[in-house]
Amino acid sequence: MAFHSAIAIADTSEVDAVRSSGYRKATLRILPFLFVCYFFAYLDRVNVGFAKLHMLADLQFSEAVYGLGAGIFFLGYFFFEVPSNLVMHRVGARRWIARIMVSWGLISAAMAFVTTPAMFYILRFLLGVAEAGFFPGIILYLTYWYPAERRGRIVSMFMAAIPVSGLIGSPLSGLILDTFQGVQGFAAWQWLFVVEALPSCALGVVLFFVLTDRPAQAAWLTRPEIDCIEQDLAAEAQRQDSHSAMAAATDPRIWLLSLIYFGIQMGVYGVAFWLPTIVKGSGFGSDTMVGLVTAIPYLAAALFMVAMGRSADATGKRRLHVALPILLGVVGLVGSAAFSTHTGIAITCLTFATMGTITALALFWSLPSSFLGGFAAAGGLAIINSVGNLAGFVSPYMVGLIRDATHSTNLALYVIATAVLLAGLLLVKVSPSVDH
Template identity: 80%
Template structure:
């Protein structure tokens, strides 16, 4: 018995050390390339004479392309393997993200943001699906939390870097700082995509760095869990009311995440900070707190098994933070504190959410169901920034938009408590 436990532990430890840090870095740049337009906005809008509403639509239209191609992309990944397909995704999105540096009109802005969504479609749900090939549900909460910590870390590290790039590179070789921002932050994605093709292993059975007993132990755990899954076909997943309920929960959480992600630099700068570098460092504060909170809550979710509660409670914290940041918008210190609470809550709820659908979806149902939940939920990435832009243009304040976003997150928290108890096992 002791030898079996040792084999199980060593196999998962090896898999975690090899897979998770690398995927973490990949997702770090994926999220950075997705939301760095929030920092580019600080100067891009005035240079190109774009309105706040145009920016909001352009930032959000990414998710229309993402929505259309999400499910097909994940089904292709399930057939051809994660190694090939995720590598393709990363290289193409890196190229398109760099091309953002050369937009000259709203139309070009819309087209490239749409194409960026098409290119990246399938990356995140593909990684979530890929992790189900390696970890049973009882281990997946902390693994997904570690992987998704790349979101707050991209803000923690990426925000200061983005601010420094804007300040230091402006005018270099005739390009504005926001243009260099897109180019410099896109290059790592292309490089990592090539490395990923040679580094990842699609399934445990193909991992030469695992021993035969370690492979057998992992596959036995996954096979035992597969017998408990209710759905095994794409059609079954698409008609499962639980999948649609989870889509609504995810939509509400994403309203908060993208409302914060695309507008946080603007909110911070409007609080009185003038230097882009300082804005970058102040913006990093909420993401630092969110990184720590996410890891703590991920461990707690695995230890207690109360996964619904670990989604709902952080979401409520996000609601309180969003409302507070609107009420105290004129006080920079209180506003940043509230934004920190909002970021902690929304991003943690987002990470822990993904332990819910994988508790009852298996096989092609997992590929299609996870992709559908992600694509429907990410429509919030279109609605949230566009709505904020419209409201800010109309009211000259972001506070009313923050209240609307808070209401969406609160609904998500309430719906999370209605997810069947099967996810808590």
């Protein structure tokens, strides 16, 4: 009996080693590349916040025109998100994500040639159409490789591209604005769009040859490693809803999560599209310095996000790990408005707001992916992301209108804080079954 027990222990230990090796290889192969792709996706989405520092004066645009143009991106995103994700589930991530990256890179570069509000609105809308499906497509793609108990950390590491994009992209954007003015007869903000769009096009081409759709297709995994990963995913699939996309659309849990995500995104985009303007208004002179100061909140957010992702996987308390960052975000948003005349305190509060909202955004995705699978996941994740991202339209447009009316961002920050707080309160309605 003792002999058979020892063999079982040895076999279990060997299987665990093979499983760990498989996930380690997958992470090293997939995650760094997807991280870089999302870095440039987010940079191309929000670099209009830096371009604004010069573009508005050059083109004689009002704050409201900017806010509408920044936000209209998300209308294109909204209408094409679900179809895009369903196509990806059918044709595979490699082909579809490569198409997304090349098309959004070309449209982002075309932003350099905007001359009228109408052109601004059209190109921002088309940029949303082009990018639709990228983020929920990646979240869906990760469900093909990682079960829920590993996914919180993986998604957090992937979404750390958002704060890292701010950390590196903010100083880069400021430097471009300070050094490219007048080069070849173009304004610095025009160069900003072109320089930061080209990597997306190149990465899209590379992705087509690098990405593997499913573990079974991965030549760089051994057969036992593939078997271990597929067994884990099959076991999880037994606990998931894998019905049609239409079933996901009628699931009240999907719409509750959409409202929560909307509130979180109000905070994320309220900060992302206006942080350079707020920092500039605090008395920092050069665009390079504005970029460096703007990077501080994103550095703190990157560290906080990864730490919270690890904690969520270790404890299984997923709702709590979304609620705590939301609370931090609310405190930061309110504090940045209340102490807007005290530069140091305001920047510190904006750091808290960025840490909280971006971390809540990352950890949120462990909630729907814990109970959705198959076409229900493809449709459900896309619905949540598309509805939630409408906040990307509402938030910047609202801030622009309030700034035009009051010549201050403070009232807008209070409104955004209220939306984020409501998202936190709605978490109470989420079933405890997502914690495991």
